[in-house]
Amino acid sequence: RDVTLASVPVAPLPDARAxxxxxxxxxxxxxxxxxxxxxxxxxxxxxxxWAKLRRRLGPLLQDRREITLAAEVSGRTVWxxxxxxxxxxxxxxxxxxxxxxxGGGCWAATGS
Numbered sequence: 001r002d003v004t005l006a007s008v009p010v011a012p013l014p015d016a017r018a019x020x021x022x023x024x025x026x027x028x029x030x031x032x033x034x035x036x037x038x039x040x041x042x043x044x045x046x047x048x049x050w051a052k053l054r055r056r057l058g059p060l061l062q063d064r065r066e067i068t069l070a071a072e073v074s075g076r077t078v079w080x081x082x083x084x085x086x087x088x089x090x091x092x093x094x095x096x097x098x099x100x101x102x103g104g105g106c107w108a109a110t111g112s
Contacts, residue, residue, distance in 0.1 A: 033092035034067065034084040035099065036109045043068055046081035057102050060095075082109065 038049040050066045064083040071078050086092040089108060096106035 032084070032110065033086040033089040034082040034109045035086070035092050035095050035106050036080055036082045037099070037104065037106055038081040040079050040081070041076070043070070043079050046079045049081055053104060057099060057104055060098055060102060060104075080109075 037053060038046055040046045040049065046068050047066070050068075054061050061083065067082040067084070069080050069082070071080055084092055084095065086095065089110060092108035092110075096108050099106035
């Protein structure tokens with residue numbers, strides 16, 4: 001049977017002014033938010049990248065500490081360079097926006 005868009009029931013869109021229409025805030029809880037700054041195939045690679053970023057982005061990373069962690073991706077180990085432990089995901093996103101504006105690469109990540 002052919003289905004047209006007109007035959008598919010659609011729920012009304014919520015009123016954007018209504019409080020329940022806002023997206024729920026993601027808090028740290030069991031899944032802290034981080035800013036991921038780089039990834040490398042070696043731990044020494046992310047350590048060297050941290051040093052370069054500290055020189056290039058000085059004030060943005062001044063009060064931040066380096067977090068390196070290994071992850072298995074497609075059967076190989078990749079080292080991730082992160083900073084943070086932001087209380088809210090939007091704080092990590094805002095920090096990443098500042099890093100990108102200053103010419104760095106950054107994306108918000110959650111989890112361990």
